[in-house]
Amino acid sequence: MNRRDAIMRVSTMMGGTLAAPWLTSMLSGCSNSPEEKQAILESFTPEVKNLLAEIAETIIPATDTPGAKEAKVQDYIADIVADCFNEKDRTAFFNGLNEFQKKANETYQKGFEQLEEAQRIEFLTKMEQEAKDYAEANKGNKEAPAHIFRTLKGLTLTGYFTSEPGATKALTYVHIPGKYQGCIPLEKGQKAWAT
Template sequence: MNRRDAIKNVALLLGSAISASTLAALEGCKSSAPKNYALEAPETKSILAEIAETIIPETDTPGAKAAKVDEFIVLMMNDCYEQKDQQVLLDGLKKIDEASQQQYKKPFTELTAEEKTAVLTAVDKERVAYNKRENKQPEDGPHYFQLIKELTLLGYFTSEPGATKALRYVAVPGKYEGCIPYKEGEKAWAM
């Protein structure tokens, strides 16, 4: 099984939390896609790491930073997404930083956890409104926060810390057990 198929399978395990645009990007994944070096910039990776950690913070399990989700997002954007989507993400990161500057007079990376959550909650409300609007055009791409959230989930739950610490992991190949009891509150399975 190649990585693309594994990621699609994880998307199904996540309850199809991955949008059609992300799945389409996986279909078109090419290692020869032109790199967007702005995505490789330390300040870009830094804000991506903080956003991802706000989405999946460290608790009794490792957070998104420990899983290096920022590096995953950069890799996926460079290898699998078109330049217009890469630009949507970069512009979105600027908008998040501008929103934190406007609200707290500090860059996003310097905010407290509560302030980061407040900024991202407002951005997520904007994303929901964007997705619900009635005058959508086919050429309208996904909202930048949709890309970030989906790639954060995908990166985290396909990482070693996410699959082994946040989920219950069974190495494959293993024996097939078609019926495993599940108790409410238990971790979901990763394969």
């Protein structure tokens, strides 16, 4: 299976939560040189990575399965932005992340990382509604960048469910699945299949 097919399957599995600009960037391929990638990765300071880790962990918290932090989703997000986002999408990503943090500060007088769990959930719920409203207002406008929450949620879900902890502990994983069987009923309480 090639990268393009894998991305299309994951995006379908995630119910279309992936932002269109991000998906377009992924399908168009990587164009950054190793030097450019390193310069972009340096933009992901420890503070930025910590913010991404806390957002991702709020979206997919650790329960009886590992959370997004254990899957190192923040590193995945940094790699995807550095490898696959064009300059316009990278700028929109960092501007959106700054706006995200600014809104958290305006709402709670502290950054997202310092919020209590209930406040984080409340804030992300508001951001999700804002993202839906933004998408509706910009329907048909292909020049409008994706809302930062849709981008973060899409990258978090993809990063988590394609990571080793996400695929092997949150989903049912068979290392060597054998022959293809297109229709296998799930048993009650069974996790979705990773393979």
